[in-house]
Amino acid sequence: MRGSSRHGPSRPDRVGRGAADGAAPRRGNRPARPQPGQRADRGQPDLTRPDRPLGSKPADAERLSAVLEPVVRVAGLDLESVRISAAGRRWLLRVVVDGDNRPGLDEIALVSRSVSAELDESGVMGEAAYTLEVSSPGVDRPLTEQRHWRRAVGRLVSVPLARPAPAARTTPPGSTEPATYLTAVTGRVVAAGPEAVTLDIEGERRDFGYRDLGPGRVQVEFSNAGTAGAASGASGDEGETGGH
DSSP states (O other): OOOOOOBOOOOOOOOOOOGGGGOOOOOTTOOOOOOBBBBBTTBBOOOOOTTSSSSSOOOHHHHHHHHHHHHHHTTOOEEEEEEEETTTEEEEEEEEOOOOOOOHHHHHHHHHHHHHHHHHHHTTTTOOOOOEEEEEOOOOOOOHHHHHHHHHTTOOOEEEEEEEEEESSSOOOOOOOOOOEEEEEEEEEEESSEEEEEEEEETTTEEEEGGBBBBBEEEEESSSSSSSSOOOOOOOOOEEEEEE
């Protein structure tokens, strides 16, 4: 569910393209055309262009994260990511939050209001016109933190290994066959402790330290019920969008 509201500076008056100092240009001596994004009279960025956001660029993602993380934690959630990008004449601020109990639309709406209030009070967005989008991560979110793995217990995942690991079936002693090494594994998350994650790989449980794992990906599973099948955990982001 998405809603919207808007903040930002009013639209500036469009700048005319009159000749410099009010003098008409001579034939064969036309003034140089301004470059794209430049005003004809001052050579400054033209904020009236439809493809350029109004107002100066706000703070970067790192600064925004520092401002918003305490607000999200008060709501009992984790701040997963903050991204700021241009979107037409506005900036688009994307905030992704998550928790052990996947936040629903009501929780997302509450966090969105708290985040919006903090942005207004702190002034970190300056005079920029922007749209705020608060959501929870989708199933394609990479598993990179211990809390991500903990929330994926019971799910089938595929994960590359940061360094090769011996295969489940090792080469028998004295065999001339070369030893095989795994570069990626697919298994079901059994547990996610402080130091390692336990995967069930074809009926065998194996522990992998977090430092040995790359970013994991939850695999979409389809049940056998129904003719078309039903996706397990394949839903996208839940969120609310508000313009400022």
